[in-house]
Amino acid sequence: MSSDQANRNLAEALRRVALTTLVRNASDDCTIVEASRSAQEELLGSRLLVITISSFTFRLLTIFQVSEAQPTREYYTSGLTARSLDEAFAEIANMCCGALGRELSAQFKHLAMSIPYGLESQCARFLDELQPRFRASYDVTINNAARVRITLCLCCNRPVEFAAARLAEEDHARGELELF
């Protein structure tokens, strides 16, 4: 179980890292809005990319869907010849989740992240089978063109509290966490 405030703090941590890791240029315009359950029925692409951050008390599945439409494809692959959207975006998603892991590691000493794994997008319809204590999706739009959806799915057996914003400077000063 996690409180509403803890869930908001977790969502805010995701928002912070998404704003900086999902864009290819710092000056790109990036908007993030929470997707309603009905909006989530519309699958954004044919694939999901799942990455899990685990601790001894919880596991957090971060599920990325990237649009396969041309604007998104161009945004993530332009200038990267001979790279597919899946390959290019897997790297971006890995960085995003790694940054989220680093944010959380300021609060949880023992955390580790899985490697990304691709699934068919229809699998997203069964996330409730994991009996998450918190589940929310966010639609990310970059430069009014590229579209990504991120879903957080938090599973825990005992109460987990996520603190409000951590000191990013402190995290950076500690350098890259080995586990991520």
Next chain:
Amino acid sequence: MLPRDVTNMQPGMDPDNASLEAKTAALAEEVAELKHLAESFERWHQDMIRLTTSNRHLHRKGEDLLAVARNLIMVSLNAAIEAARAGESARGFVVVAAEVRSLALKAQELVSELSVGLHKSNLLTAATFQDIQAGGKLMMAAVSGLGSSVNRLRSNED
């Protein structure tokens, strides 16, 4: 079990120190053994890939079966139309066509349910194995930390 044998202690060495040294050496060996956990985690990861690949294969077969069922529904529908045109002499064939259609519809329903089940299974499999994978990294980090502690202990003994 830590060895209590201190028969190999060097002359002049304090028996308590010798015992501690032997225990520390045994602990270091145990920690070194635990590092092989990484191989188990890798094996589980490969198992997950095999499992989901097998699910994907079943999924494709299910889609093929669904296409056959759909075609069968159309064929049975056309057969019923043709039988109706043929009149009284084909009345038995109308019944057969209706039965074939009913079976094809049932097959379509079952394959759709199988497809849903495979998607659900893929998600649960991936979620479980990713947790094992990340949990494995946690354990390896803990073993590594334990190893460092043992090394520090041994260097203090020297």
